[in-house]
Amino acid sequence: KNQVEQSPQSLIILEGKNCTLQCNYTVSPFSNLRWYKQDTGRGPVSLTIMTFSENTKSNGRYTATLDADTKQSSLHITASQLSDSASYICVVTPQAGNNRKLIWGLGTSLAVNP
């Protein structure tokens, strides 16, 4: 069982609509939780990084939330654009780890249609 599970696996929405992606993790304790956006065949781009003591972080139209008690995180995308079509990956760093111990989810593939 993957320590970081994301849902849904894929999602199709219309341009302009909002959506929320989910991430459930079992990694404990952990240092931080990150959300990355990855276009096909390109490197991941960091959207947000939250430590265990933070419960929300925004980056433009992207807002991430974190509930360390339930071990859940969500990424909310507001007013979606065609360029938001990508894979969104949730990544958890165990406590006292560094980048080498990043635990990656399998991502949610988002398609924004006109």
Next chain:
Amino acid sequence: DAGVTQSPTHLIKTRGQHVTLRCSPISGHKSVSWYQQVLGQGPQFIFQYYEKEERGRGNFPDRFSARQFPNYSSELNVNALLLGDSALYLCASSTGQLNTEAFFGQGTRLTVV
């Protein structure tokens, strides 16, 4: 400021050959990590270097090696290429401090035929 740069962007090699991939981190970043990403899967950690020393190694065979230079750029070498080595190879740059961002390059797409 330039981001993380990787070269080449695409590469085609035949089985048994070796390959060298290069990465230049963001200016001021001392840590470079290498990842292998097979299509449809998440990145798999290969190596981390910090201040020119290896700080971590993933579950990859000895055919994979890397080094970091005094200017913090890095090379990933893969010997005796196998078809299964075909993947997107990603380089991540960071300060090396906990809870800091890791910035990825655009990757090198390696195809082994």
